[in-house]
Amino acid sequence: MHDGSGRIAVQNLTKQFGAVTAVQNLSFTVEPGSVTGFLGPNGAGKTTTLRMVLGLVTPTAGLATINGRPHNQLGNPARVVGAVLENEGFHPKRTARNHLRVYAAAIGVPDQRVEEVLGLVGLTPAADRKAGGFSLGMRQRLALATALLGDPQVLVLDEPANGLDPEGIAWLRTFLRSFAQQGRTVLVSSHLLSEVEQTIDQVVIVSAGMTRYYGPLEQLRNSQRSRVLVQPADANGLVKALQEAGLNEVEPTPDGRVAVAGASVQQIGDLAAKAGIAVYGMQEDKADLEKLFFQLTSPQYGAAAMPYGQQPPPQQPGWGTPPQGYPPQPNPYQSPPQGYPQQGYQQPQQPQQPGQHQSWGGQQ
Amino acid sequence: MGNLIKAEMRKVLTTKSWWALMIPAVLFAFLFALGWGAITNDLNDYLGSSDARQLAGALGVQLGELPVGLLSLAHGVNIGTMFPVIFGVFALAGEYSKKTITTTFLTAPNRVSALTAKMITYIGWGAVYGVVIVAGASLATLLTVDSRGLPSAGQWLAVLGAGVLATILATLFGIGVGAVWNSVVGATVTLTIWMLVVENVLVFVSFGWWGVRWLGGVLPNGTLNGIVGAIGAEAFGAAGVSVPGELDKDFQWLLQYTAGAPGAFSWWAAALIFLAWTMLFFAGGWAANQRRDIT
Ligand SMILES: Nc1ncnc2c1ncn2[C@@H]1O[C@H](COP(=O)(O)OP(=O)(O)OP(=O)(O)O)[C@@H](O)[C@H]1O
Ligand SMILES: [Mg+2]
Numbered sequence: 001m002h003d004g005s006g007r008i009a010v011q012n013l014t015k016q017f018g019a020v021t022a023v024q025n026l027s028f029t030v031e032p033g034s035v036t037g038f039l040g041p042n043g044a045g046k047t048t049t050l051r052m053v054l055g056l057v058t059p060t061a062g063l064a065t066i067n068g069r070p071h072n073q074l075g076n077p078a079r080v081v082g083a084v085l086e087n088e089g090f091h092p093k094r095t096a097r098n099h100l101r102v103y104a105a106a107i108g109v110p111d112q113r114v115e116e117v118l119g120l121v122g123l124t125p126a127a128d129r130k131a132g133g134f135s136l137g138m139r140q141r142l143a144l145a146t147a148l149l150g151d152p153q154v155l156v157l158d159e160p161a162n163g164l165d166p167e168g169i170a171w172l173r174t175f176l177r178s179f180a181q182q183g184r185t186v187l188v189s190s191h192l193l194s195e196v197e198q199t200i201d202q203v204v205i206v207s208a209g210m211t212r213y214y215g216p217l218e219q220l221r222n223s224q225r226s227r228v229l230v231q232p233a234d235a236n237g238l239v240k241a242l243q244e245a246g247l248n249e250v251e252p253t254p255d256g257r258v259a260v261a262g263a264s265v266q267q268i269g270d271l272a273a274k275a276g277i278a279v280y281g282m283q284e285d286k287a288d289l290e291k292l293f294f295q296l297t298s299p300q301y302g303a304a305a306m307p308y309g310q311q312p313p314p315q316q317p318g319w320g321t322p323p324q325g326y327p328p329q330p331n332p333y334q335s336p337p338q339g340y341p342q343q344g345y346q347q348p349q350q351p352q353q354p355g356q357h358q359s360w361g362g363q364q
Numbered sequence: 365m366g367n368l369i370k371a372e373m374r375k376v377l378t379t380k381s382w383w384a385l386m387i388p389a390v391l392f393a394f395l396f397a398l399g400w401g402a403i404t405n406d407l408n409d410y411l412g413s414s415d416a417r418q419l420a421g422a423l424g425v426q427l428g429e430l431p432v433g434l435l436s437l438a439h440g441v442n443i444g445t446m447f448p449v450i451f452g453v454f455a456l457a458g459e460y461s462k463k464t465i466t467t468t469f470l471t472a473p474n475r476v477s478a479l480t481a482k483m484i485t486y487i488g489w490g491a492v493y494g495v496v497i498v499a500g501a502s503l504a505t506l507l508t509v510d511s512r513g514l515p516s517a518g519q520w521l522a523v524l525g526a527g528v529l530a531t532i533l534a535t536l537f538g539i540g541v542g543a544v545w546n547s548v549v550g551a552t553v554t555l556t557i558w559m560l561v562v563e564n565v566l567v568f569v570s571f572g573w574w575g576v577r578w579l580g581g582v583l584p585n586g587t588l589n590g591i592v593g594a595i596g597a598e599a600f601g602a603a604g605v606s607v608p609g610e611l612d613k614d615f616q617w618l619l620q621y622t623a624g625a626p627g628a629f630s631w632w633a634a635a636l637i638f639l640a641w642t643m644l645f646f647a648g649g650w651a652a653n654q655r656r657d658i659t
Contacts, residue, residue, distance in 0.1 A: 056658040072474040083470055089463020098378040106371035106471040
């Protein structure tokens with residue numbers, strides 16, 4: 001049987017569709033208690049990887065496990081992992097409730113669970129409508145409801161925000177965060193960093209089937225050093241003064257300002273005052289994650305776009321172990337496998353609030 | 365396994381294809397049996413010709429009292445079995461076309477158990493089809509065939525048993541073809557045309573032009589029909605039993621044809637050969653599904 005750890009492990013995964021290499025030697029692990037973003041541009045191999053994790057696609061090489069086991073050895077897999085996949089199918093003539101009842105039977109959970117998940121995703125009012133008539137967002141909710149039927153420990157979601165309205169996205173965000181806070185595992189793919197930035201703690205960035213970055217999002221953010229834009233009375237004077245003080249990443253900008261990296265606003269202010277140069281304004285230019293993501297995933301940047309002290313080339317043996325300082329986080333939320341609460345996410349705060357229900361059930 | 369079978373039952377019962385196919389199955393079985401029943405009485409009257417007299421003498425039956433009701437039963441059941449074949453096609457190929465196969469595989473311990481549950485469920489459904497189809501054909505036979513031409517209770521039970529066996533195998537055959545080809549429309553259209561037209565033309569033409577009599581005894585539709593049809597053919601001494609005295613081979617074929625089983629060797633040979641066809645497609649479909657990428 002599986003080890004109940006809630007860990008997803010992808011080891012040297014490769015998938016070839018004929019001549020197309022969809023995924024190439026991909027390795028990463030997803031730890032419980034956190035939301036991991038799986039990011040990459042269109043065609044990067046995200047869907048293929050997730051489907052290999054779920055046993056739907058057979059890898060050409062490598063291994064993907066959940067709880068230490070491949071999907072087909074999990075026993076009753078829907079109790080361990082729930083999945084929301086792209087263009088997942090519903091029989092168009094089957095009602096949402098009947099769809100869920102079919103799979104509740106397969107998993108072996110009581111029919112009562114169907115009503116619970118319908119309420120959870122706000123589909124109760126539409127439960128007896130045929131899935132063929134559902135909007136994109138409603139289908140996503142039905143897919144999520146199906147994934148939650150078995151009250152799984154691990155959730156895998158492929159672009160779940162597609163088709164959701166802003167309210168739905170906000171709900172999903174809260175839901176995934178609280179799901180992870182119970183010590184469960186969430187792996188969520190997206191091709192937009194901004195879409196999941198507020199949701200995720202960990203990030204795996206892939207492009208062209210290869211890992212570009214894998215680690216905490218915070219580390220990625222910090223790796224991009226921010227700079228300060230200074231508007232001085234005398235730009236040349238300030239550059240000289242700062243350079244004399246030992247700051248060498250100083251350069252004038254075309255609009256007459258001075259861009260300084262590697263120094264705080266206070267340091268610059270002090271140095272300017274000492275040099276007797278008036279400063280009219282200072283502005284911190286924060287790391288732009290989206291730009292970073294774009295660099296990481298643009299093929300032309302390739303490995304060159306790794307100014308963060310990571311050891312990039314994914315082909316290297318040993319990439320399977322996390323790059324530099326991947327935190328083996330002691331996880332306060334992680335509950336021991338045996339004591340895994342079946343009704344775990346029923347109690348917690350946000351997603352269950354009636355008000356949220358209201359908004360989610362709004363569409364008929 | 366019980367859970368998965370329950371899920372498969374719910375899948376069937378929450379869509380309408382099971383009754384949308386069962387109604388025409390019974391209806392066609394009834395109408396074909398009705399039509400054949402109406403003309404078989406004349407057949408009994410016709411059986412005064414030399415060949416028939418010779419045959420009747422050999423079998424020790426009285427002229428004009430052959431159980432011609434078996435013919436109408438067989439033709440009714442034969443047309444009815446088309447529908448469980450199509451029903452079987454929907455079982456797996458339908459899941460692929462609607463993409464529900466993803467969730468089906470995600471909620472089953474592994475693909476073997478998912479497919480096994482499906483197989484068991486559809487064996488049950490195949491049997492239900494068999495019972496209602498035989499019932500439809502029987503009703504029509506009772507309505508049309510004179511009492512002197514009705515089969516005995518034992519023969520009738522044999523038709524029921526053979527009919528249920530035929531529809532179970534027909535359902536599995538449909539699943540297999542659907543699983544290999546993976547297209548509901550393609551498999552349904554091709555199977556319908558093959559079973560209703562192509563194979564009949566092949567069997568008829570090869571008999572007429574080249575004198576090949578056995579072809580219907582080995583092809584899928586012929587063997588499927590032969591399971592029930594051969595019971596009638598055997599009752600007339602045209603299959604399975606060796607008739608003392610020379611029964612003209614071509615006349616024998618024609619009798620088999622009339623019974624709906626041209627070329628059939630015997631009901632059990634037909635069943636075995638059709639089982640082989642079913643296994644061929646079912647095993648092929650099964651193997652393909654173990655490996656197929658669901659993308
Ligand atoms: N069944 C298939 N047959 C052939 N090629 C495939 C198949 N599935 C995926 N591919 C190819 O594999 C590559 C990766 O596709 P994949 O769907 O995994 O990307 P993705 O990261 O999910 O993209 P998106 O953001 O658009 O969803 C693409 O080049 C795609 O064309
Ligand atoms: Mg994708």
